[in-house]
Protein backbone atom coordinates (compact mmCIF):
# COMPACT_ATOMS: atom_id res chain seq x y z
CA UNK A 1 0.00 0.00 0.00
CA UNK A 2 1.32 3.44 -0.91
CA UNK A 3 1.13 6.47 1.36
CA UNK A 4 -1.50 7.91 -1.03
CA UNK A 5 -3.62 4.76 -0.68
CA UNK A 6 -3.10 4.83 3.08
CA UNK A 7 -4.51 8.36 3.14
CA UNK A 8 -7.84 7.03 1.83
CA UNK A 9 -7.91 3.89 3.98
CA UNK A 10 -6.91 5.43 7.32
CA UNK A 11 -9.58 6.07 9.93
CA UNK A 12 -9.36 6.41 13.69
CA UNK A 13 -9.41 3.05 15.48
CA UNK A 14 -9.73 2.91 19.28
CA UNK A 15 -10.12 -0.86 19.81
CA UNK A 16 -7.12 -3.01 19.03
CA UNK A 17 -6.50 -6.75 18.84
CA UNK A 18 -4.39 -8.47 21.45
CA UNK A 19 -1.56 -8.89 18.95
CA UNK A 20 2.00 -7.62 19.29
CA UNK A 21 3.72 -5.73 16.51
CA UNK A 22 6.47 -8.00 15.10
CA UNK A 23 10.04 -6.79 15.53
CA UNK A 24 10.69 -6.21 11.80
CA UNK A 25 7.68 -3.85 11.78
CA UNK A 26 8.77 -1.96 14.91
CA UNK A 27 12.19 -1.59 13.28
CA UNK A 28 10.55 0.05 10.27
CA UNK A 29 8.54 2.38 12.51
CA UNK A 30 11.68 3.28 14.43
CA UNK A 31 13.59 4.00 11.23
CA UNK A 32 10.82 6.35 10.03
CA UNK A 33 10.76 8.05 13.45
CA UNK A 34 14.54 8.52 13.33
CA UNK A 35 14.24 10.10 9.88
CA UNK A 36 11.52 12.53 11.01
CA UNK A 37 13.45 13.39 14.17
CA UNK A 38 16.58 14.12 12.19
CA UNK A 39 14.80 16.10 9.43
CA UNK A 40 12.70 18.24 11.80
CA UNK A 41 14.67 18.30 15.06
CA UNK A 42 12.01 16.34 16.99
CA UNK A 43 12.05 13.65 19.70
CA UNK A 44 9.29 11.27 18.60
CA UNK A 45 9.57 7.96 20.40
CA UNK A 46 7.89 4.57 19.93
CA UNK A 47 6.83 2.90 23.19
CA UNK A 48 5.85 -0.77 23.22
CA UNK A 49 4.38 -2.96 25.95
CA UNK A 50 2.42 -0.40 28.01
CA UNK A 51 -0.32 2.23 27.80
CA UNK A 52 1.12 4.69 30.34
CA UNK A 53 0.91 7.54 27.82
CA UNK A 54 -2.90 7.48 27.86
CA UNK A 55 -5.00 9.28 30.47
CA UNK A 56 -7.80 7.57 32.42
CA UNK A 57 -10.44 8.50 29.84
CA UNK A 58 -8.43 7.16 26.91
CA UNK A 59 -7.80 3.94 28.83
CA UNK A 60 -11.58 3.56 29.29
CA UNK A 61 -12.43 4.50 25.71
CA UNK A 62 -9.67 2.48 24.07
CA UNK A 63 -9.14 -1.29 24.12
CA UNK A 64 -5.99 -3.35 23.76
CA UNK A 65 -3.60 -0.38 23.40
CA UNK A 66 -0.05 -1.52 24.08
CA UNK A 67 1.98 0.68 21.75
CA UNK A 68 2.12 4.37 21.03
CA UNK A 69 4.33 7.03 19.53
CA UNK A 70 5.06 10.03 21.73
CA UNK A 71 4.85 13.39 19.89
CA UNK A 72 7.61 15.44 21.48
CA UNK A 73 10.30 17.93 20.67
CA UNK A 74 12.15 21.02 21.91
CA UNK A 75 9.62 23.74 22.80
CA UNK A 76 10.05 26.08 19.82
CA UNK A 77 7.21 28.28 18.43
CA UNK A 78 6.72 25.95 15.45
CA UNK A 79 6.75 22.72 17.49
CA UNK A 80 3.03 21.95 17.10
CA UNK A 81 3.06 22.39 13.32
CA UNK A 82 6.10 20.09 13.05
CA UNK A 83 4.49 17.49 15.34
CA UNK A 84 1.34 17.61 13.22
CA UNK A 85 3.32 17.24 9.99
CA UNK A 86 5.51 14.37 11.21
CA UNK A 87 2.65 12.73 13.13
CA UNK A 88 0.68 12.69 9.85
CA UNK A 89 3.63 10.98 8.18
CA UNK A 90 3.75 8.38 10.96
CA UNK A 91 0.04 7.48 10.96
CA UNK A 92 0.04 7.05 7.18
CA UNK A 93 3.31 5.12 7.18
CA UNK A 94 1.91 2.84 9.93
CA UNK A 95 -1.16 2.27 7.76
CA UNK A 96 1.07 1.11 4.86
CA UNK A 97 2.50 -1.50 7.26
CA UNK A 98 -1.00 -2.87 7.95
CA UNK A 99 -1.35 -1.05 11.28
CA UNK A 100 -4.12 1.22 12.57
CA UNK A 101 -3.82 4.34 14.68
CA UNK A 102 -5.61 6.70 17.05
CA UNK A 103 -4.34 10.28 17.38
CA UNK A 104 -4.71 11.22 21.05
CA UNK A 105 -4.14 14.93 21.45
CA UNK A 106 -6.44 15.63 24.40
CA UNK A 107 -6.58 12.40 26.36
CA UNK A 108 -2.89 11.63 26.77
CA UNK A 109 -0.90 11.53 29.99
CA UNK A 110 2.14 13.79 29.92
CA UNK A 111 3.46 12.23 33.13
CA UNK A 112 2.93 8.66 31.91
CA UNK A 113 4.48 9.26 28.49
CA UNK A 114 7.44 11.10 30.01
CA UNK A 115 8.51 7.89 31.80
CA UNK A 116 9.63 6.58 28.42
CA UNK A 117 11.65 9.65 27.44
CA UNK A 118 15.25 10.06 28.54
CA UNK A 119 15.04 13.86 28.55
CA UNK A 120 12.94 16.43 30.44
CA UNK A 121 13.76 19.27 28.10
CA UNK A 122 10.99 18.61 25.58
CA UNK A 123 7.30 19.39 25.33
CA UNK A 124 4.92 16.52 24.63
CA UNK A 125 1.76 17.28 22.67
CA UNK A 126 -0.06 14.02 22.18
CA UNK A 127 0.51 10.36 21.49
CA UNK A 128 -0.42 8.12 18.56
CA UNK A 129 -1.79 4.74 19.62
CA UNK A 130 -0.69 2.13 17.12
CA UNK A 131 -1.52 -1.55 16.62
CA UNK A 132 -3.79 -3.97 14.79
CA UNK A 133 -7.33 -2.63 14.87
CA UNK A 134 -10.33 -4.82 15.66
CA UNK A 135 -11.88 -3.01 12.68
CA UNK A 136 -10.40 -0.59 10.17
CA UNK A 137 -12.64 2.27 11.33
CA UNK A 138 -15.08 4.37 9.33
CA UNK A 139 -14.79 7.56 7.29
CA UNK A 140 -15.37 10.75 9.27
CA UNK A 141 -18.24 13.14 8.52
CA UNK A 142 -16.70 15.75 6.25
CA UNK A 143 -17.13 19.36 5.24
CA UNK A 144 -17.31 20.08 1.51
CA UNK A 145 -14.44 21.49 -0.56
CA UNK A 146 -16.41 24.73 -1.01
CA UNK A 147 -16.68 25.19 2.76
CA UNK A 148 -12.92 25.24 3.31
CA UNK A 149 -11.35 26.42 0.06
CA UNK A 150 -11.26 29.04 -2.66
CA UNK A 151 -9.09 29.62 -5.71
CA UNK A 152 -8.59 32.89 -7.54
CA UNK A 153 -9.62 32.07 -11.15
CA UNK A 154 -10.06 28.67 -12.80
CA UNK A 155 -9.25 25.99 -10.24
CA UNK A 156 -6.39 23.74 -11.41
CA UNK A 157 -6.69 19.98 -10.86
CA UNK A 158 -3.77 19.87 -8.41
CA UNK A 159 -5.57 22.37 -6.13
CA UNK A 160 -8.80 20.32 -6.16
CA UNK A 161 -6.78 17.17 -5.45
CA UNK A 162 -5.03 18.90 -2.55
CA UNK A 163 -8.34 20.00 -1.02
CA UNK A 164 -9.79 16.52 -1.44
CA UNK A 165 -6.78 15.09 0.42
CA UNK A 166 -7.01 17.79 3.10
CA UNK A 167 -10.58 16.72 3.85
CA UNK A 168 -9.30 13.20 4.63
CA UNK A 169 -6.97 14.50 7.36
CA UNK A 170 -7.74 13.72 10.99
CA UNK A 171 -8.41 16.85 13.04
CA UNK A 172 -9.07 17.34 16.75
CA UNK A 173 -12.81 16.86 17.39
CA UNK A 174 -13.16 16.41 13.62
CA UNK A 175 -13.44 20.18 13.33
CA UNK A 176 -11.76 20.54 9.90
CA UNK A 177 -11.33 24.24 10.69
CA UNK A 178 -9.23 24.83 7.59
CA UNK A 179 -9.18 27.76 5.23
CA UNK A 180 -7.13 27.13 2.09
CA UNK A 181 -6.72 29.73 -0.64
CA UNK A 182 -4.95 29.39 -3.95
CA UNK A 183 -3.68 32.06 -6.31
CA UNK A 184 -1.50 31.00 -9.23
CA UNK A 185 0.97 28.50 -7.77
CA UNK A 186 0.76 30.00 -4.28
CA UNK A 187 -1.29 28.39 -1.52
CA UNK A 188 -2.12 29.71 1.93
CA UNK A 189 -3.49 27.29 4.53
CA UNK A 190 -4.68 28.42 7.95
CA UNK A 191 -6.43 26.57 10.74
CA UNK A 192 -8.34 27.83 13.75
CA UNK A 193 -9.04 25.03 16.20
CA UNK A 194 -8.10 26.54 19.57
CA UNK A 195 -5.16 24.81 21.23
CA UNK A 196 -5.07 22.24 18.42
CA UNK A 197 -4.64 24.85 15.65
CA UNK A 198 -0.90 24.29 15.17
CA UNK A 199 -1.05 20.53 15.20
CA UNK A 200 -4.08 20.40 12.87
CA UNK A 201 -2.29 22.87 10.55
CA UNK A 202 0.77 20.59 10.33
CA UNK A 203 -1.43 17.57 9.59
CA UNK A 204 -3.34 19.58 6.98
CA UNK A 205 -0.15 20.70 5.24
CA UNK A 206 1.06 17.10 4.98
CA UNK A 207 -2.23 15.86 3.52
CA UNK A 208 -2.60 18.79 1.10
CA UNK A 209 0.95 18.26 -0.21
CA UNK A 210 0.27 14.57 -0.71
CA UNK A 211 -2.86 15.26 -2.75
CA UNK A 212 -1.65 18.30 -4.71
CA UNK A 213 1.95 17.23 -5.32
CA UNK A 214 4.66 19.41 -3.75
CA UNK A 215 6.06 20.24 -7.18
CA UNK A 216 2.87 22.04 -8.25
CA UNK A 217 2.75 24.86 -5.70
CA UNK A 218 4.48 26.79 -2.94
CA UNK A 219 3.22 27.62 0.54
CA UNK A 220 2.86 31.26 1.48
Ligand SMILES: Cc1cc2nc3c(=O)[nH]c(=O)nc-3n(C[C@H](O)[C@H](O)[C@H](O)COP(=O)(O)O)c2cc1C
Pocket residue numbers: 010011012013102103104105106107108126137138139140168169170171172173174196199200203
Ligand atom coordinates in the same frame (compact mmCIF):
# COMPACT_ATOMS: atom_id res chain seq x y z
C1 LIG B 1 -4.74 16.79 17.09
C2 LIG B 1 -5.74 15.70 17.34
C3 LIG B 1 -6.13 15.40 18.63
C4 LIG B 1 -7.06 14.38 18.87
N1 LIG B 1 -7.38 14.06 20.15
C5 LIG B 1 -8.27 13.07 20.40
C6 LIG B 1 -8.57 12.72 21.75
O1 LIG B 1 -8.02 13.26 22.71
N2 LIG B 1 -9.51 11.76 21.94
C7 LIG B 1 -10.15 11.12 20.91
O2 LIG B 1 -11.00 10.26 21.16
N3 LIG B 1 -9.83 11.41 19.61
C8 LIG B 1 -8.92 12.36 19.35
N4 LIG B 1 -8.57 12.66 18.05
C9 LIG B 1 -9.17 11.90 16.93
C10 LIG B 1 -10.22 12.70 16.18
O3 LIG B 1 -11.42 12.74 16.91
C11 LIG B 1 -10.41 12.07 14.78
O4 LIG B 1 -9.20 12.15 14.09
C12 LIG B 1 -11.50 12.79 14.01
O5 LIG B 1 -12.76 12.53 14.57
C13 LIG B 1 -11.52 12.39 12.53
O6 LIG B 1 -11.69 11.02 12.38
P1 LIG B 1 -10.65 10.13 11.57
O7 LIG B 1 -9.36 10.14 12.31
O8 LIG B 1 -11.29 8.75 11.52
O9 LIG B 1 -10.49 10.73 10.20
C14 LIG B 1 -7.65 13.66 17.79
C15 LIG B 1 -7.24 13.98 16.47
C16 LIG B 1 -6.29 14.97 16.25
C17 LIG B 1 -5.85 15.25 14.85
